[in-house]
Amino acid sequence: MQQKLRLYNTLSREKVVFEPINPPFVGMYVCGPTVYNNVHLGNVRTFTSFDILFRYLKHLGYKVRYVRNITDVGHLVNDADDGEDKIGKIAKLENLEPMEIVQRYTTDFHDVMARINNLPPSIEPTATGHLLEQISMIKELLVKGMAYEVNGSVYFSVRKYNDQYKYGELSGRNIDELLAGSRDLDGQDEKQESFDFALWKRATGGHIMRWDSPWSTGFPGWHLECSVMSHKYLGKTFDIHGGGLDLKFPHHECEIAQGTAANGVHPVKYWLHANMLTxxxxxxxxxxxxxxxxxxxxxxxxxxxxxxxxxxxxxxxxxxxxxxxxxxxxxxxxxxxxxxxxxxxxxxxxxxxxxxxxxxxxxxxxxxxxxxxxxxxxxxxxxxxxxxxxxxxxxxxxxxxxxxxxxxxxxxxxxxxxxxxxxxxxxxxxxxxxxLGLVEEKPQNLENAIDIVLEDYKTAKQAKDYDKVDVIRAKLKEMGLSVKDMKDRIEWAYEE
Missing domain, CATH: 1.10.730 (Isoleucyl-tRNA Synthetase; Domain 1)
Incomplete structure (x- = not known):
């Protein structure tokens, strides 16, 4: 039978037949970990879900370029574009270089992915490795009037974007109400609207993760990196973008706005989101x-x-x-x-x-x-x-x-x-x-060891040494194995 994959597109809110933009090539981008903490089970579920999609697309004969980023800068303690960088905060507490923190948690992430048998992505870029590209996109957004600079920081104007396109289409937010509510907060910070988000932040005196830019010594906003890296490796428009359900708003919503404003086209054809764990x-x-x-x-x-x-x-x-x-x-x-x-x-x-x-x-x-x-x-x-x-x-x-x-x-x-x-x-x-990526878990040389035990079991049974037979059965059961007495042979199986 000819296989036709149907995926639930979060953007259109319906299951649709998957048809890549440039078959048989498929471009897939998944928001990777922010490496300031140990990977948790929710991360594992998200990345395993997209690992299955990666594997199945390849099984169906597609050539998949799977990009999964590493966020190693720009994720602030306060998600309202304020506060310390989470990686920098840990680096200060432990008296380490920030990249030591990044390396430690990236290594832990890779170890967990390998143990769970998730395939590595085709490309795994980092935010700090693409600062020039992020600065370039900010310049483009400023030229197009979709961003503004204040005191060395640059913000994306949600209102100006919404006037030309539609902000909130992925999450279903009523943006008019959100923008109206934000007027009460005007003047309380340097943003024109509280709903605007940072593209570049000027670093304060204690901020240790900082780089030079045309606007200030500072660092990029969290949302910008994914727009830049997906564009670089997959093009202005690509097939699949996904991550955990918690990223749908505001992160993915901001990505859509950045990509659409910079390039004039919606960046993604299919949006997929994995749900939470309890x-x-x-x-x-x-x-x-x-x-x-x-x-x-x-x-x-x-x-x-x-x-x-x-x-x-x-x-x-x-x-x-x-x-x-x-x-x-x-x-x-x-x-x-x-x-x-x-x-x-x-x-x-x-x-x-x-x-x-x-x-x-x-x-x-x-x-x-x-x-x-x-x-x-x-x-x-x-x-x-x-x-x-x-x-x-x-x-x-x-x-x-x-x-x-x-x-x-x-x-x-x-x-x-x-x-x-x-x-x-x-x-x-x-x-x-x-x-499905399921592999047999067994210690090295298990087969040889079990063959020896089964031979001992067979000898004990022939000698009617049933006490020994029971001991062997019990020991194998402790290992998660069981003995099968067949008509013409003795074999083992996993205990069910």
Whole structure:
């Protein structure tokens, strides 16, 4: 079947068929981390959601340029364009260079992304690496009358932009009411309107992250970097821009305004946003004490956790919820995800070992052939429906029943036609591993160690040393493994 991916476009508020601007090339920009704090589970969910999209687009045959930035300057303590730079503040407290802070948290971010098996982006630019381009865009906005300079700082005029275009189209804000309400604040700061946002800020005496510009020694505003870097690497207009739902306003709204004002065209065709995480039904927050870092989850070192949960358990749990829905993290949910993940890995092991003998003469099982092809189609229907990974996973488990039937000798591989057999194996392995990014978690040389244990188990069973048999079973169970006594052999599987 020809695959047609439909994505929910936050801008148009509907699911639309994905049609890239310049096929087969796809330009995708995702707002990356602000590296002043440890990556949290909400970050992991957002970047995993876009990792799935990256993987699936490549699976469909597109050439994807995935750009994910690193914010290493301009994110202020007070989001109203005031206060210290968050990275600079930490650098002062720890008596370090700001770039040491940037390097530490960037390394931590990359480590978490690797452990969760998120692919690296095609390009990972930094804000500080593109200061010249940011200054250039500010100049362009000033020439076009969309920005103004006050005391060495430059601000974007939301009112002038709104007169010519429409500010608030992504978030659905009623901008006339917001602008009217801002008049009461006129004169309380140097902005013409409180709703205006900074493109360049003059550095005060204690601000340590600063660069020269035509207007002052200072630093760029937070919103500007993404407009500049997406434009540089993907062009004036590109296919997909996304991030967490919390970035929709004001960050992405400001990006639209900057890009449209500078280039005269809307910068993005499809806007995508991943929803938030909750912990045991509550919003994740440091003040509530329920903010769990990935390393705390992987080690179990948090008072809300009953045990440690592996990176693939977390990834699988995230795939069971649609990226646009709120996802709740709880011990029950993670334990269920761990069990289901191990079950799927058993299916993956079986699928990789199954063989088809084309010389065998066996009557074809038309019912099984029809069922398998229907299951494959259902997996793709799920992924094509705005990346509904939960539906795709349900299809994989239905397909695993067929794989188990062949593994147990209840269904002969040759009772399927070769194309159906190949389609079944290819879909199960490729979707599980290449698209969903699920990999088998096992220590090195696990297979050899288990073979030795199973040989010992077999010997004990033949000698009717059932106490030893029970001990071996119990020890393997502690490792998350179980022994399978087959008719003609003994094998192992992940404990379900």
């Amino acid at each position: 912990i045991n039904g509550q919003k994740m927050s440091k003040s509530l004490g329920n903010s769990i870092l990935p390393d705390e989850l992987f080690t179990g070192n948090h008072e809300l956790l009953d045990q440690a949960y592996s990176p693939m358990t977390l990834r699988f749990a995230m795939l069971q919820a649609h990226y646009r829905s709120t996802m709740d993290i709880s011990n029950d949910a993670l334990k269920a995800a761990s069990k289901a993940y191990r079950k799927l890995m058993n299916g993956l092991r079986i699928a990789k070992d199954l063989k088809y003998d084309e010389s065998a003469t066996v009557d074809k099982n038309e019912k099984a052939i029809s069922q398998i092809n229907s299951i494959v189609d259902s997996i793709y229907r799920g992924l094509n429906d705005d990346l509904n990974t939960a539906v795709a996973i349900a299809g994989l488990f239905n397909m695993q029943k067929k794989l188990n039937s062949i593994h147990l000798g209840q269904l002969q591989p040759e009772s399927l036609d070769k194309d159906t057999f190949d389609r079944m194996i290819s879909t199960f392995t490729t979707i599980s591993h290449d698209v």
